[in-house]
Amino acid sequence: MSMIKVTLKDGTVREYPKGVTVQQVAEDISPGLARAAIGGEINGEPVDYVTALESDVELSLVKFEDEAGKVFLRHTGSHILAQAVKRLHPEAKLAIGPAIKDGFYYDIDTDHSFTPEDLEIIEAEMKKIIKEDHKVSRFELPRDEAIDFVKKHGEDYKVELIEDLPEDAPISFYQQGEFVDLCAGPHAPSTGRVKAVKLMSVAGAYWRGSEKNKMLQRIYGTAFDKKTDLQDYLDKMEEAKKRDHRKIGKEMDLFSIQEEGPGFPFFHPKGMVIRNELENFWRYEHVKRGYDEIKTPIILNEDLWHQSGHWDHYQENMYFTQIDEGNYAVKPMNCPGSILVFKRKMYSYRDLPLRMGELGLVHRHEMSGVLHGLMRVRCFTQDDAHIFMLPEQIKDEIIGVIDFVDYVYKMFGYKYHVELSTRPEDSMGTQEEWDLATEALREALDARGLAYKINEGDGAFYGPKIDFHLEDCIGRTWQCGTIQLDFQMPQRFDINYVGADGEKHRPIMIHRVIFGSIERFIGILIEHFAGKFPLWLAPVQARILPISERHYDAAKVLKQQLAQAGIRVELDDRNEKIGYKIREAQLQKVPYMMIMGDREVEENKVNLRSRDRGELGAVDVDELMASLIKEIQEKQLPQEA
Structure with missing residues (x-):
């Protein structure tokens, strides 16, 4: 019998017959672990519990408390939702139903308009499906057979999804009881592993996010492996409703969003007090740390955005206008303007690092459906800073920014965690440059002793980044601060300094924000303090x-x-x-x-x-x-x- 080596998460190595399943490995380790686990990760890739191991692998067993485990369970929750809808409304057509942060959703096409009462009925049917404890199993079909299969069931959206898959992609389905769905998986082993579900709301959603397509109904829900955890989550959501910054902002007369400007917030006198105090604090702390403040125009010539790379990588999020028959863009980011300020003169190596801060108003086009008070807007003020430095100054400058972020967040009583985001597919520059930049960020985090998570492929198009996710008083996290290391913009704009050798050299550039967006940070503060601001920020003290x-x-x-x-x-x-x-x-x-x-x-x-x-x-x-x-x-x- 052929044997394989399985390396477990703690580094121990066990031998098993080729073809052993993830579940069998769990059962061999301990019955308790086998009952708790719902899947695995083979060499970092999530797989179903019944997946067979065919060669030497690194295996992690996944439980619900793991991030991957939540995805397994909640993805199965979305299928249970779809199964319940098909039982109650057989004519409904299914689109997509992924797991998302804190839950799942399913997009559904039906002439029946779902009401809160419908959600209660669907949820009751879901609980029946859970009690029936159907085994969740995977099978694959050749492309043509897969298309015929979903056509036979009248699932037009699934046909479109299959046709868009690469020719050589496996077409996989998952079945639970009478219900079968096109899906890449993975899933929990059975519907009974989902111990607690709750349908939260229904909203409209365009098919594939395009306003040109049909509006579908999106049902949101969540799932847990313990009823007590679901109740804790619902209690937290109820508390979040009480703290909603839109509600408190109206009660305290801080800001408004007017019909004449969707996504463009208006700050009222009391809201301006908070904003001004934050900006005064920002200025004072930046002066202490050797930053100079600048201000750059909101509208700049289109050619600049070609040069910066935003035209190729960010155009769909930008607004454009014409001036004197020339093409201009409303800035979505402050960095090109900051570079122009640097480029106006020739600096010496003795002048670096040069730290330039800007409270810069930027505009970015967001779909109307995602706009949300101060949290998701179309214009906002970034507390930007750009640091131009020598290569040997990178580590110290990054550590300096990390310490600055730490100081500011502790001022408001926030805990936070850190993520290091690496090169995305749509990026500029060479792999060597990206490796150098990523390693520099990693070294700074290690030197500072900060634990961090690697977020593969989520860097900016011009460089890797460190993101700071702060945690508010009810446990929600918000991505605010970021540090981005950039080798690309200095090259594209051909900026230089005179080195000790009298020759021109290319500086390295850091982009960083701490609040992130003044507007969004105010929204987070409103919800964190439930409007009970510290005395220094209170509009009326x-x-x-x-x-x-x-x-x-x-x-x-x-x-x-x-x-x-x-x-x-x-x-x-x-x-x-x-x-x-x-x-x-x-x-x-x-x-x-x-x-x-x-x-x-x-x-x-x-x-x-x-x-x-x-x-x-x-x-x-x-x-x-x-x-x-x-x-x-x-x-x-x-x-x-």
């Missing part, structure tokens, strides 16, 4: 609440004192009960409420109430002002009671 008219004069004097000290303060002198005024201030998430009655006026004190800690009692006005100024200057985070 204090509100004075006089109990009656006879306290108004003293309240006005206090307001003037606070305003002169730089504290953003409002006076609520409406003829309302004090309880009502307190509730209003709480709803507006004002950090401090200063209640003034007879005793407070007489003793030059206020009865202080904190948004986060409740009643704080009588406080001397001078002491209070000193305390508020200290909290603002130190940028302290909110403290719950």
Whole structure:
């Protein structure tokens, strides 16, 4: 009997007969592992649990808690959804149904308009299919037979998908009970392994994402291997709804999206306070770290974007216009303008590194269906910086940016994780340049002692990048900061510096953002703090609440004192009960409420109430002002009671 060697994730090597399955290896290791695992990865590629091993391999067994395991289970969840829909609506035609972050969806073509009540009925049918515990099995057909098979079942969208596959591609199907679907897999071993499902919503989606195609109905759902985990997820989603930045932004009058400008946010006075504070913080910290600030035009000649490579690699996301019969583009990125600023003069090696920061407004075309408050917009301000440096300065400059990002995120109380993204298929430059750039980023991360995940093929078209994914208070992650190392733009724009030898040399370039987008970062902050901003960011930092008219004069004097000290303060002198005024201030998430009655006026004190800690009692006005100024200057985070 022919034997093969199987190298497991922990490095141990076991011998098995050729043809042993992933599941059999799991059973040999331990019955508990066999029950928990739902598939495997052979040499890094995900495979079904019943896949046979035909040669020496590296094998990882996949459980639901692994990222790959979530994909296995949720992909099966999408098939269970499709099976339930076909049972209830046999005339429905199926399009695609992938696993996505936190769940799955399936695009369906039917004249029946799905309602929330329909989703409940479909979900009940899905639970029946799960209870039936159908084995999920894979089979392949020759191309012509595969097309005939899906035509016989009236699945026109599947015909189109098969016809678009390469001629030599295997045409695979998965079957569970009476249901068969065109699919590359892999899947969980049976429908019963999906222990908990929930259908979340239904939305419209164009076939293949093109507005020229038919609008389908996309049903979203999620799946878990434990009911308790599903409930935890649903609780988190409910909390996310309460924190929705669009809802809070409207309640606090921070920003709006008008019909006249879909995807183009309007910032209101209170929203501008937050924005200006962030930008002031950004400027102060950049000056400390040796950055010079620049400003470049929003519209530049089309030839520039040919030269930069954006025309070939990013054109579909750009806006264009004509000026004086010439073709121009609205900038989607700030880097070409920054390079022109560098190129205006000849620098010496002694001038480098040169760090140039820009709060640059950019425009990118996004499909209307993906626009989402401040999180996905068509115009936004990037807190860009471009660093021009000598080759020997690369490592130190990258470490400097990493430390800067770390400082900023900790200022807001964020944890974060890091990903290193490598060369994409659609890229510029040689493999040697990409290898040098990627290794430089890797060395900087290792020197800083940061754990990171490799994100293959997700770099920018001009260079590899480090992405920072911050985590908010309810566990969601947001990609904000990025560091991109670029050998390409300096070549394309022929920029140089004079070296110690008196000759011209090519600088290396770093592109980096920390907030990412000011607009999006504000949206993330709104949801992270649920509108309860730290004192230094709060649009209104204090509100004075006089109990009656006879306290108004003293309240006005206090307001003037606070305003002169730089504290953003409002006076609520409406003829309302004090309880009502307190509730209003709480709803507006004002950090401090200063209640003034007879005793407070007489003793030059206020009865202080904190948004986060409740009643704080009588406080001397001078002491209070000193305390508020200290909290603002130190940028302290909110403290719950």
